[in-house]
Amino acid sequence: MEIQIGARIDNLRHKRNVSVEELSETLHITERNVYKLFKKNDIWVSQLWDLSEKLDYNFFELYKPATSGEPAKQKPTLEGIKDLKKTKVDEKALEVNFAVQYLPEASDKLGQFILNVQIMAEEMGIKVV
Structure with a gap:
């Protein structure tokens, strides 16, 4: 798409x-x-x-x-x-699950994507597990 x-x-x-x-x-x-x-x-x-x-x-x-x-x-x-x-991780944390789809030729970018998601989540007070 x-x-x-x-x-x-x-x-x-x-x-x-x-x-x-x-x-x-x-x-x-x-x-x-x-x-x-x-x-x-x-x-x-x-x-x-x-x-x-x-x-x-x-x-x-x-x-x-x-x-x-x-x-x-x-x-x-x-x-x-x-x-x-508004989600607080320590108080009955809510959980969201999602899948990441990518083409094999984009696999070298996956690590950077995950790192950016983790950094952004920390800035927002969200825990990525």
Whole structure:
């Protein structure tokens, strides 16, 4: 499944009247790199998280397969993601399981992906086991 994530971000940015400068500050990258991001089909999870918050849109829903075979009829929100941020590991911890699918030629990137997920989780107070 190929998602034109960069183009979707740029589209929503225009609809929300958010400048490239604002996005560069949110992502801690240069404006030039924001424009490069608009042309990409992939993005770091941490950047997607920050953009979801800034643009008030759950971009992660784009990567969730439709279970009924029909596209989702309501606009995705950040409610589910915000609830995850509130999870406390020591107090009856909630658990989320997920699978990572990748092509064999991307296997050399898997270690970096897992490391980035662990770093991001620690910053958010979430324990990855």
